[in-house]
Amino acid sequence: MDQKQPDLTREKLLMSAFCEIHRQGFQAASIANILQDTGLTKGALYHHFPTKQALGLAVIEEVIKERLEGMIFKRLRASDKPVETLLDIIATIDKKVPADFVMLGCPLNNLMQEMSALDELFQEQLSSVLGIWQKTVEDALKRGQKQGVIRADVDYKAAALFVVSAWEGCIGVAKNMQSPKAFKLCMQQLHGYVQGLMSAKTEKGRKK
Amino acid sequence: MDQKQPDLTREKLLMSAFCEIHRQGFQAASIANILQDTGLTKGALYHHFPTKQALGLAVIEEVIKERLEGMIFKRLRASDKPVETLLDIIATIDKKVPADFVMLGCPLNNLMQEMSALDELFQEQLSSVLGIWQKTVEDALKRGQKQGVIRADVDYKAAALFVVSAWEGCIGVAKNMQSPKAFKLCMQQLHGYVQGLMSAKTEKGRKK
DNA sequence: ACACATCCATACCGGTTGGTATGTAATGTG
DNA sequence: CACATTACATACCAACCGGTATGGATGTGT
Numbered sequence: 028m029d030q031k032q033p034d035l036t037r038e039k040l041l042m043s044a045f046c047e048i049h050r051q052g053f054q055a056a057s058i059a060n061i062l063q064d065t066g067l068t069k070g071a072l073y074h075h076f077p078t079k080q081a082l083g084l085a086v087i088e089e090v091i092k093e094r095l096e097g098m099i100f101k102r103l104r105a106s107d108k109p110v111e112t113l114l115d116i117i118a119t120i121d122k123k124v125p126a127d128f129v130m131l132g133c134p135l136n137n138l139m140q141e142m143s144a145l146d147e148l149f150q151e152q153l154s155s156v157l158g159i160w161q162k163t164v165e166d167a168l169k170r171g172q173k174q175g176v177i178r179a180d181v182d183y184k185a186a187a188l189f190v191v192s193a194w195e196g197c198i199g200v201a202k203n204m205q206s207p208k209a210f211k212l213c214m215q216q217l218h219g220y221v222q223g224l225m226s227a228k229t230e231k232g233r234k235k
Numbered sequence: 236m237d238q239k240q241p242d243l244t245r246e247k248l249l250m251s252a253f254c255e256i257h258r259q260g261f262q263a264a265s266i267a268n269i270l271q272d273t274g275l276t277k278g279a280l281y282h283h284f285p286t287k288q289a290l291g292l293a294v295i296e297e298v299i300k301e302r303l304e305g306m307i308f309k310r311l312r313a314s315d316k317p318v319e320t321l322l323d324i325i326a327t328i329d330k331k332v333p334a335d336f337v338m339l340g341c342p343l344n345n346l347m348q349e350m351s352a353l354d355e356l357f358q359e360q361l362s363s364v365l366g367i368w369q370k371t372v373e374d375a376l377k378r379g380q381k382q383g384v385i386r387a388d389v390d391y392k393a394a395a396l397f398v399v400s401a402w403e404g405c406i407g408v409a410k411n412m413q414s415p416k417a418f419k420l421c422m423q424q425l426h427g428y429v430q431g432l433m434s435a436k437t438e439k440g441r442k443k
Numbered sequence: 444a445c446a447c448a449t450c451c452a453t454a455c456c457g458g459t460t461g462g463t464a465t466g467t468a469a470t471g472t473g
Numbered sequence: 474c475a476c477a478t479t480a481c482a483t484a485c486c487a488a489c490c491g492g493t494a495t496g497g498a499t500g501t502g503t
Contacts, residue, residue: 032470036480052349055262058461068460070481080463131352139411140348141260144339154411188408188417189401189424196404200396203347203362209396216397223431244450266491277492278451287491 032112034168037075044082045090049134052141053149075138083138084152092156100163109167110176110225117194117218121211129210132202136195144149160190168224178226186224193217245283247273252290253298257342260349261291261357291346292360299342300364306331308371315376318384318433325402325426329419337418340410344403369399376432387432394432401425 043064047056048166058079062068076082101117106112121129131137135156142149165187171177203212251272255264270276271321284290305325314320329337339345343364350357373395379385405425409418 032480050352052260052262054260055250057459059459068482070483072479072481073462132348136407137348140340140345140407143411143413144258144270150413151409157408157411185420185424189299189405189421190426191396192421193401193425194404195407196400196402197397199344199348199403199407200365201399203351203358203365205351205358213397213400214395216393217401220397220431223428265489277450278453280451281492282450406478 038069039074040067040075040082041086041090045086045134048083048086049131049137053138056083066155079187079202080146080148083142085147087135087138087149087152087156091138091170092159095135095156095160095174103163103167106167110174110221113164113167113190114218114221117214117221121207121214126207129198129201129207130205133195133198136199139195140199157191161187164190171225175226177224190217190221193220237426239374243277243298244275246278246284248275248290249294249298253342256291256294256414257339257345259420261346262349264291288354288356291350295343295346295357295360295364299346300367302365303343303368311371311375314375318379318382318429321372321375322426322429329415329422334415337406337409338413341394341403341406343435346408347403348407351371365399368436369395372398374407383434389432398425398429399429 040061043061044056047061047064051057051060056079058072062072063069072082076085091163093158099137102116103109103112135153138149139153139157142151144150165184168177168181168186172179172181172183177183194214194217197210201207201213250271251269252264255269255272259265259268266277266280266285270280273279280290284293307431310324311317311320325378343361346357347361347365351361352358373392376385377392380387380389380391385391402422402425405418405421409415409421
């Protein structure tokens with residue numbers, strides 16, 4: 028599975044671009060910085076990506092999306108106790124995420140706020156990733172409902188939308204406050220919201 | 236109360252800057268665009284504001300903050316049924332907000348995501364406004380608790396943090412989806428969350 | 444009416460931006 | 474081994490950026 032040289036170069040560009048975009052935002056991300064960081068030149072970059080926009084879109088598709096897959100989506104899909112798993116992810120996400128992710132914000136959310144209104148392709152690509160997130164949570168709640176863990180009257184579609192929205196909101200506010208502590212506290216409330224969707228019987232272990 | 240010419244010029248700059256920043260973000264906001272829009276020149280702008288940063292900070296303090304005051308804070312503070320008022324604001328906010336606010340996002344949230352990690356002064360100023368928002372909701376919940384409307388076991392501070400976070404999250408996600416409908420649906424869930432904080436007796440009129 | 448500060452317009456500047464045109468070395472292919 | 478294509482490096486460019494220096498017009502206090 029040894030990657031060939033061109034693929035390695037491409038990946039180096041993608042990773043560096045991801046970091047630069049994560050720090051500065053897409054528009055403020057400097058091509059020159061990425062090149063300096065990778066030790067490459069414009070020839071290399073514009074050989075692999077036709078425009079800066081294409082580079083950004085590739086970062087979303089191949090870096091950001093894959094990170095979310097590995098951190099959240101896969102685990103949620105694979106679980107046969109989806110609600111329990113969702114609660115566990117929400118409860119422990121603040122420890123599993125890199126330290127600077129609270130300070131720099133969620134890469135997906137950052138780009139959503141910056142680019143959705145400006146670039147249609149960005150909007151579509153970001154919306155696609157967000158849709159997967161929402162769909163994954165939605166399925167988890169749906170399955171939980173079949174298991175009798177989630178109340179029958181819960182609109183799992185709307186609830187999933189809200190969970191993802193609040194999730195991003197928590198990171199966003201914590202980013203502004205520059206406070207991992209606020210992030211944790213905020214996610215605990217989201218945890219409580221999801222517990223509130225559960226049927227009384229299975230809602231054991233609820234604090235307070 | 237007629238404003239003098241210089242004040243009018245300053246206000247024109249502030250309003251135009253607010254729109255430009257709302258559309259493009261702060262960093263991408265173009266001084267040239269603002270000047271073209273107002274029909275003024277650099278001499279005028281840099282007479283009233285020493286730097287672009289100062290202009291941005293003034294927009295936060297004098298435009299964004301005041302809008303939130305008029306739309307949310309004042310009403311919440313003045314109400315003697317704070318929880319009811321909070322629920323009403325959440326339920327009707329999608330109709331009272333300008334149409335493009337969902338498409339362009341919340342001006343406060345946009346700047347929080349863009350600038351918090353980049354500029355300390357922005358971070359502080361934004362955090363201050365966000366803190367007022369949080370504090371206002373917090374007081375509303377606190378008063379509701381004294382009235383017996385909110386359950387005694389509710390951590391009103393954490394709940395307020397979550398309400399504001401989820402609120403911004405709803406706008407942010409709806410902005411990405413470019414969907415006022417999603418915004419409405421998402422805010423309905425937040426409405427349900429706040430209802431979930433209420434004591435059983437007063438929790439009348441809950442749907443489903 | 445004179446002096447002075449406020450208010451704003453014009454012209455200009457160095458630096459940075461994304462993007463391109465061209466050349467060359469490496470690699471794959473017949 | 475010849476040839477073509479891929480994979481990069483170098484040099485260059487017009488456009489735009491925020492900011493400044495200068496000068497003139499307009500009040501404003503005395």
